[in-house]
Amino acid sequence: MQRPMSGDYDACESQWRFLSAVDRMPSDWSASAKAGPRSGITTVGAGTLVLGELTQEEIDAVLAEETLGRIGCHAGGVTYVVPVSYVYDAPNLYILSADGQKLRMMRENPRVCFEVEQITHWANWRTVIAWGTFFELSGADEDAARNLIRSRLTPLIEFESRLSEQEARLPGVGSRATSVYRIELRERTGRFERLT
Numbered sequence: 559m560q561r562p563m564s565g566d567y568d569a570c571e572s573q574w575r576f577l578s579a580v581d582r583m584p585s586d587w588s589a590s591a592k593a594g595p596r597s598g599i600t601t602v603g604a605g606t607l608v609l610g611e612l613t614q615e616e617i618d619a620v621l622a623e624e625t626l627g628r629i630g631c632h633a634g635g636v637t638y639v640v641p642v643s644y645v646y647d648a649p650n651l652y653i654l655s656a657d658g659q660k661l662r663m664m665r666e667n668p669r670v671c672f673e674v675e676q677i678t679h680w681a682n683w684r685t686v687i688a689w690g691t692f693f694e695l696s697g698a699d700e701d702a703a704r705n706l707i708r709s710r711l712t713p714l715i716e717f718e719s720r721l722s723e724q725e726a727r728l729p730g731v732g733s734r735a736t737s738v739y740r741i742e743l744r745e746r747t748g749r750f751e752r753l754t
Contacts, residue, residue, distance in 0.1 A: 605753045607681055612748030620676055620686045621646040627674035633666035645710040651741040652703045661737055668692040670741060681753040690743040703738045
């Protein structure tokens, strides 16, 4: 299916998600769901599909509950989006990464975009998009951030053993040099969809 073309990205994205979902619906679902682009509430079989905006508290919850998101950066005419493990300590994200393209690009242009989602199924999800500024950390700030990252991510690693071995298995750590950085979030938005 081709995405609909529109100058309004949000309307276009909502329409595309709706049309993609309708194409995957079982044939016995209500034809009323296939009536057209979503206006916020759509009847789907015996349920109602609700699309809405998250509150700032709900945005905080999504950011705090998840540990894997995508960071988008742009430099030298190239846009790069890559998954990262992160820790949220409002209003900042803390990330440990191996040196590479993403860090080079953020050093050149510190303005970034960040996306994270919670998806139960196609009709039950929450997503957050945020814009912020990259700051590479050093000294006491770097040590504090590394400790924060360890305390949040290490318990998620299976077969825990000594801390040095755990740190070696953290994303971005190993034989390559690593950097710790903070993304100071300046603007955040969130959407949800649920079938009720």
